[in-house]
Amino acid sequence: MGRKSLKEIRQLEIIKMFYKVAKKEGYENTSIAKIAKVMDINPSLIIHYFETKEDLTYALIDYILDRYLLIYSIKSKDGITKEDLKQTIVLLFSKKWNTLFDDGLFYTFYALAFREKKIKAKYKTILDSLRLALADMISQCNARQEIQVPAPKTTADFIFVILDGAYFYLSMETDKNAYALRLESYKQKAFELLGITA
Amino acid sequence: MGRKSLKEIRQLEIIKMFYKVAKKEGYENTSIAKIAKVMDINPSLIIHYFETKEDLTYALIDYILDRYLLIYSIKSKDGITKEDLKQTIVLLFSKKWNTLFDDGLFYTFYALAFREKKIKAKYKTILDSLRLALADMISQCNARQEIQVPAPKTTADFIFVILDGAYFYLSMETDKNAYALRLESYKQKAFELLGITA
DNA sequence: ATATAAATTGAATGAATGTTCAATTTATTT
DNA sequence: AAATAAATTGAACATTCATTCAATTTATAT
CATH class of the missing domain: 1.10.10 (Arc Repressor Mutant, subunit A)
Structure with a gap:
């Protein structure tokens, strides 16, 4: 009723x-x-x-982090080929998702995480799951003998370190041309780590 | 009077x-x-x-960024040796300055930069000056023929990309042991880029 | 001592904040 | 049509906010 x-x-x-x-x-x-x-x-x-507003904020953070995961669109699935891996790297180092996702808010709540354990845990979970998914992709390609990457987990982690560090700097870069050139060079580094020629 | x-x-x-x-x-x-x-x-x-409070905030940002520069203590000076370079890398990848510097606030204002051009410009200046200083150190060591690094500027930039990316992730890591191990491995990457054995 | 100018206080402002609670409206079931 | 429960409103709450302005205190120079 x-x-x-x-x-x-x-x-x-x-x-x-x-x-x-x-x-x-x-x-x-x-x-x-x-x-x-x-x-x-x-x-x-x-x-x-x-x-409370706090609850609303937490809900927003969940919403944002879900989107963050989505946009990267690294899915844990079987049958990953070298080409899939390649496309994933290209996607990670492209900023076409920029229009869908607001970096400012992402960093705002990232900053908030320094004082709020709950938020910190949320971010950690997301960052870890992305690394894990990429590591899995690398492992699958290894198994197919399409690539030979010694330490998939470490490599996946390092690629994200480069990615995060890249955007950390590039977000402050206003020159579009310089932005594109740098991003391209960082992508190349990722490909080198995977022993893939772009 | x-x-x-x-x-x-x-x-x-x-x-x-x-x-x-x-x-x-x-x-x-x-x-x-x-x-x-x-x-x-x-x-x-x-x-x-x-x-206004805005003015006060800008002043605080200047204060924080000055400290940020200071703590990294990369000085533009002559007569840099391989040993100086080595120590600088060790310093960059150590977190002993953590007690002196508040990451939370650094990221808070970093996030603010996405909406405020003035702040963005401030951060860009700092990030660039750090890269430039490190590149200069590398060049000096090259000139002394203590190391052979092909592209000092690109290498310096990449080391900071790793550094920023490393801390971006590690700031969310609560396990101290895992933190230390990872930071050490990132430092090794930096040394590899410089062709230095730690 | 007197003049001067900066430091500092104190009271007041209006606007905005998150939150409360009772009253009312609306949709759905019997 | 009556009953029910959730949706929604509207008024009120105390608190805090940045900022104003006039009044007062304090240090320095003549």
Whole structure:
């Protein structure tokens, strides 16, 4: 009896709008009232679905990290070929996903992780799962004898170190040409590690 | 006539306290009132020395980036030997400066740079100057024929890519042992790039 | 001592914050 | 049509925020 629950639907709507506003104006400038205003609903409705702003923030972080995983689209599946591996590297070192994903917010919450263990754990999980998935791909290609990479786990980790370090610097680079050239050279390093010619 | 200006002294005092409070409670939770309370002064005095909170924030960022440069202590000087270079790498890949420097705040403002061009420019300048200084050290060692590194600038850049990428991941690592082992392996990579045995 | 200028205080501002709670609206079942 | 339960609103809450401005204190030079 009574009314059908809209909880999950509304929650997702709110999170998405939170993401949208925070992307534009920054997380620290995004209040519950602002989100409510844009959605043309009452602020107390947001509190109704997320008891505190903290809960809402955690939900947003989960949303962002899920997207982060998705965009990288490294799937744990069988039958990975050298070509799959190659395409994955190309994808990792391309920034076409940039339009879908907001680096600013990703780093904002990354910074927050330094003071909040829960967030730190979330990030760690994501970073580890990406490494694991890439290592698995490398192992499969090894098994097929398409490549000979001595330590798949270490190599996968190092490729992500390069990737993260690359974007850390490149995010501050405004010159598009310089950006592209550098990114390309970092990609080459990754290919070298895998013994693949691009 | 009149009173001697305390402007610079007070400003520095305020910045230092801002840093201290923000380090403990986070930048977004640090208000002018809080800083004033800890300093046992009136909030309006802070506004008197920094017209807006924005100005105060910029000052704090400058303070942090100056420290960042200092702690890495890569100096542009002549007469660099292979041993100096070696020690610099060891320093870069050690975290003894961790106690002096707050990563959380560094990343907080790094994240802020995505929305504020001014901050982005500041960070870019720092990142570039570090790379340039290291490249210069490598070149000097090349000239002494102590090492043979083909492209000093590219190599210096790549070492910092590894360094930044390493800390990006390691900051989320809570296991101290795993942390130390990984950091050591990344350092070895840097030494390999320089053709130096550690 | 007096003048001067900077340091510092204190009170007040309006706006925005997250959150509460009771009242009302709306959809669904019987 | 009546009952029910969730959705949604609206008003109110105390708190905190950055900032203002006039008043006062304090140090220095003449």
